[in-house]
Amino acid sequence: MVKIRSIIFYSLIKREILRFSKVAVQTVFAPLISTSLYLIIFAYSFQNREAVGYNIPYIDFIVPGLIIMSLIQNSFANTSSSLIVAKYQGNIVDLLLAPFSHIQLSLGFMIGGIARGMLVGFVIYLVSIFFYGGSVAYPFLAIIFALIISGIFSLLGIIAGLWAEKFDHVSIFSNFFITPLTFLSGVFYSVRGLPGIWSEVSLFNPVFYMVDMVRYAFVGQSDISPWLSLIIVGASFLALLYLVTHLFKIGYKVKS
Amino acid sequence: MTVAIKIDSINKSYGELQALDDINLEIRKGEFFGLLGPNGAGKSTLIGILGGLVNKDSGSITVLGKDTVKDYRETKLSLGIVPQEIAFDPYFNVRETLKIQSGYFGIRDNDEKIDEILDALGLTDKAEKGPRELSGGMKRRLLIAKALVHDPEIIVLDEPTAGVDVELRNSLWEYVIKLNKEGKTIILTTHYLEEAETLCDRIGIMNKGKVVKVDTKDNLINSIDRKLLKVKVDKTSDDLGEVFASYKLDVDDKNKEFEIEVSKNQLDKVLSLINSLDTTILDMNISSPRLEDVFLKLTQLGGGQD
Incomplete structure (x- = not known):
């Protein structure tokens, strides 16, 4: 039975990875092009400038932020679109009729999202080497942090995909929640440099902690302690994993 | 006689509508059972509860002695359900779909069985086609094929021949009769009463969320x-x-x-x-x-x- 269950779990992961691979132009190359354009524009526009409060070239500062931004967007997009398409086409019944445990569904979709997020993030890192040299202060930490962050946004994508009744609903989640929080998280600037209360307001943005701890792994400096960020981000991950598993258990918006 | 499915006091309502009202039913292992009823009788809701697509309000269902809620992973392995609505995974061709589906049921390297089903359902020449390239009838065949790849003990066909050509009906029934003779339990819902009359050993008739009669086909007919x-x-x-x-x-x-x-x-x-x-x-x-x-x-x- 253990072998059967592991094949079942592996099949879902394989399906999720194959799904985005089949449309790689849209799922991998498109984000690679758009992020590469960011790198070109920022590298040209802010050459010879330093990031405020960091004493490092601006391009060194912005690379971890751009990688995380792509990681977040693609992890979220993978799980949310996989689920909304399955609901729209009706093949969500394949998952409901199959003998998946609820945690297998959560983890299977999540790992699919992580795979796409990490792939896009890694390819962008390879491109960024041409712009800043590619040094990473703590590579192991960078990988761990990236895995947790893409896990979080894959889980949020599952929630959005389950909640959404049409494609518009997913874009509401993405455009009015994910994108503003990401752009205001310190991807492009240090929150330390923000005037007045805005620096404190940024601490309420969960994406800030993610960007900040990855920046620590890349450049060895951060706005706040990376370990505090890790605790907050890790706790969010576990809470979301529990919530998503519960949603699968009750069949939220997929069972009548 | 061994019981394949035991449905015990199942209730389900959608708001004011009592979709299933205290359903009790036993389906025997190896039989060809017909579940008939007009639209809205509750047949698909009952099948949905059996397969885990619908949450019941109360009652229980066991499949080969296992509870569909407590032991849902075991019961799902024993069931092959062909849903009424045509649904397909747009990313994969027919063969890929069936390979993925096999994996969902814990089977790796299932090519032999997949080829057998493709052949039986006349899908062999469509194996490399994407679902969007398939006609409505072919999509229906794929739906049936998906339910059979894991060689389930109990096969549930919810209106499998709705809107499909005579050729598919004949090849489908030929294959399903063969499976039934091999010992598989078949549950069929259909609007084509002549199909049920030809194929089924026993028949349950549902109306307005209730099972109004269950008996052998001959007894039912003789009852009039x-x-x-x-x-x-x-x-x-x-x-x-x-x-x-x-x-x-x-x-x-x-x-x-x-x-x-x-x-x-x-x-x-x-x-x-x-x-x-x-x-x-x-x-x-x-x-x-x-x-x-x-x-x-x-x-x-x-x-x-x-």
């Missing part, structure tokens, strides 16, 4: 004590109405025919009355009730006849 006597004569006369005043009579003057509905114990008397008519009998036919008559009677779709 009615024969239809059709007589062709050389001339019809006005006194037919008078002679058969106490029977339900339908006269067709144009074709010189009349039909009388009789019960078995009235048959002898009616034949004597026909003999006494001042007419020559050219032809006569006695027909027994069909499953459709039983269905109409039990679901009262026949306008309260009988």
Whole structure:
């Protein structure tokens, strides 16, 4: 039975990875092009400038932020679109009729999202080497942090995909929640440099902690302690994993 | 006799609508069971609860002795359900879909079984086609193929031949009968009553969320004590109405025919009355009730006849 269950779990992961691979132009190359354009524009526009409060070239500062931004967007997009398409086409019944445990569904979709997020993030890192040299202060930490962050946004994508009744609903989640929080998280600037209360307001943005701890792994400096960020981000991950598993258990918006 | 599926006091409502009202049903291992009922009777809801697509309000279902909620992973492995609605995974071709589906049920390297099913359902030449390239009938075949890849003990076909051509019906039934002979339990819901009449050993009739009758096909048909006597004569006369005043009579003057509905114990008397008519009998036919008559009677779709 253990072998059967592991094949079942592996099949879902394989399906999720194959799904985005089949449309790689849209799922991998498109984000690679758009992020590469960011790198070109920022590298040209802010050459010879330093990031405020960091004493490092601006391009060194912005690379971890751009990688995380792509990681977040693609992890979220993978799980949310996989689920909304399955609901729209009706093949969500394949998952409901199959003998998946609820945690297998959560983890299977999540790992699919992580795979796409990490792939896009890694390819962008390879491109960024041409712009800043590619040094990473703590590579192991960078990988761990990236895995947790893409896990979080894959889980949020599952929630959005389950909640959404049409494609518009997913874009509401993405455009009015994910994108503003990401752009205001310190991807492009240090929150330390923000005037007045805005620096404190940024601490309420969960994406800030993610960007900040990855920046620590890349450049060895951060706005706040990376370990505090890790605790907050890790706790969010576990809470979301529990919530998503519960949603699968009750069949939220997929069972009548 | 071993029980394949035991449905015990299942209730399900959607707001004010009681979709399933205290359903109790046993389906035996190895039988070909028909679940019939008009639209909205609750058949698909019941199948949905069996497969985990619908949450029940109360009651329980066991599949081969395992509870569908507590042991849902085991029960799902034993079930192959063909849902009524056509659904397909747009990213994968037919063969890839069936390989993924096999994996979902814990089977790796299932090519032999997949080839057998593709062949049986006439999908072999479509194996590398994407679902969007398939016609409606072919999509329906793929839906059926998906439910069979893991060689389930119990196969549930929810309106599998709705809107499909005769060719598929024939090849599907040929294959399903073969599976049934190999010992698989088959549950069929269909609008085509002649299919149920031809294929099923036992039949359950549902109406308005209740199981109104469960019996063997023969018992159900025999439960209607009615024969239809059709007589062709050389001339019809006005006194037919008078002679058969106490029977339900339908006269067709144009074709010189009349039909009388009789019960078995009235048959002898009616034949004597026909003999006494001042007419020559050219032809006569006695027909027994069909499953459709039983269905109409039990679901009262026949306008309260009988």
